[in-house]
Amino acid sequence: MAVKYELIKTCAQTGARLGRLHTPHGVIDTPTFMPVGTQASVKGMSPEELKTLGAQIILSNTYHLFLRPGHELVKEAGGLHRFMNWDRPILTDSGGFQVFSLSEMRKITEEGVQFRSHINGDKLSLTPESATQVQNALGADIIMAFDECPPYPAEYEYVKQSTERTSRWAERCLKAHSRSHDQALFGIVQGGMHADLRKQSALDLTSLDFPGYAMGGLSVGEPKHFMYEMLEETIPYLPGNKPRYLMGVGSPDALIEGSIRGVDMFDCVLPTRIARNGTLMTSQGRMVVRNAKYTNDFGPMDPECSCYACRNYSRAYIRHLIKADEMFGLRLTTIHNLHFLVNLMVQVREAIREDRLGTFREEFFEKYGMADN
Numbered sequence: 001m002a003v004k005y006e007l008i009k010t011c012a013q014t015g016a017r018l019g020r021l022h023t024p025h026g027v028i029d030t031p032t033f034m035p036v037g038t039q040a041s042v043k044g045m046s047p048e049e050l051k052t053l054g055a056q057i058i059l060s061n062t063y064h065l066f067l068r069p070g071h072e073l074v075k076e077a078g079g080l081h082r083f084m085n086w087d088r089p090i091l092t093d094s095g096g097f098q099v100f101s102l103s104e105m106r107k108i109t110e111e112g113v114q115f116r117s118h119i120n121g122d123k124l125s126l127t128p129e130s131a132t133q134v135q136n137a138l139g140a141d142i143i144m145a146f147d148e149c150p151p152y153p154a155e156y157e158y159v160k161q162s163t164e165r166t167s168r169w170a171e172r173c174l175k176a177h178s179r180s181h182d183q184a185l186f187g188i189v190q191g192g193m194h195a196d197l198r199k200q201s202a203l204d205l206t207s208l209d210f211p212g213y214a215m216g217g218l219s220v221g222e223p224k225h226f227m228y229e230m231l232e233e234t235i236p237y238l239p240g241n242k243p244r245y246l247m248g249v250g251s252p253d254a255l256i257e258g259s260i261r262g263v264d265m266f267d268c269v270l271p272t273r274i275a276r277n278g279t280l281m282t283s284q285g286r287m288v289v290r291n292a293k294y295t296n297d298f299g300p301m302d303p304e305c306s307c308y309a310c311r312n313y314s315r316a317y318i319r320h321l322i323k324a325d326e327m328f329g330l331r332l333t334t335i336h337n338l339h340f341l342v343n344l345m346v347q348v349r350e351a352i353r354e355d356r357l358g359t360f361r362e363e364f365f366e367k368y369g370m371a372d373n
Ligand SMILES: CNc1nc2c(CC[C@H]3O[C@H](OC)[C@H](OC)[C@@H](OC)[C@@H]3OC)c3nc(N)[nH]c(=O)c3cc2[nH]1
Pocket: 036, 037, 038, 059, 060, 061, 092, 093, 094, 095, 096, 097, 098, 101, 144, 147, 148, 149, 150, 188, 215, 216, 217, 218, 219, 220, 247, 248, 249, 267, 269
């Protein structure tokens, strides 16, 4: 089996579960946060730095790599692991979401999606078959079915039609998925904010027996309580012996709330994206290190943090680097934010092991602040 989920235990206090995801490139402890390396690089980070901060799996993006440098080149280089010198697990998204969020002029038909490259305007298309073949060529350990992530808000009827088409596309992905690679194809549950459509989508996909299931169509601008409700409406219809992946979710509170509801995998651009404008996630909540009040502050960004940046550099120094537009400044804020979330999941797993994730949630929110961050 390319990818095998091992359930270790369920938290007695919540619906959270401790697990291990075995893949051809190594084991992932779950619940896990997966740093995003959209164009085959986690911006500013070397593989060694990612390993030092504890990343066990990273993501890359089919849409971006399909456009540039092209999946054939990556295949010629020996696949993504060799190309980016990352010997641990990789997951790639199927490109559907990116077509909607990045490209102009796109047209959806039963066949697939036609769109213009956001780089040079070329007319391109992705279908369930081609998106699967591109991912087979890239060689990630976990690849995603080609789906449509409906916009939010959207008419019930639109979400229904889109979700039913995504289920038909999922079956086409399974058929196109080449077994020659040791890769696991995950299905993506859709259904918008409608419990009946979520249930139907989950039943359709689990009837196809994927090795893992993502919940898509969330974290698209809906109020967070809608997202949590949809998790509660979907997860009961997913098999307990397969991993569950909540796509695009990444604030500390959402990682904890999602874990409590039984999610095993999260991906989020948040920590790396906000790091690039000098915003940090710290044990005391969010902090904008470029603020003038840190000009003479020679303490660490986060006194409770053991990351390379917090052990060796001051707020004043990092603020100076960012103001001076020095690359090293953003590398330090990225190292810190990634370490913060990886370490948060270490604490979440510890709390599940000790049956106290509910208590941990209260303590964390008390210190971090329940702000939408
Ligand atoms: C933010 N809320 C968010 N992100 C959703 C992503 C994309 C995740 C994707 O989000 C960035 O792409 C844009 C990341 O690159 C910047 C990708 O990392 C490689 C990541 O791929 C897993 C979804 N992907 C699919 N295939 N289907 C979805 O329904 C879906 C829903 C999302 N909600």
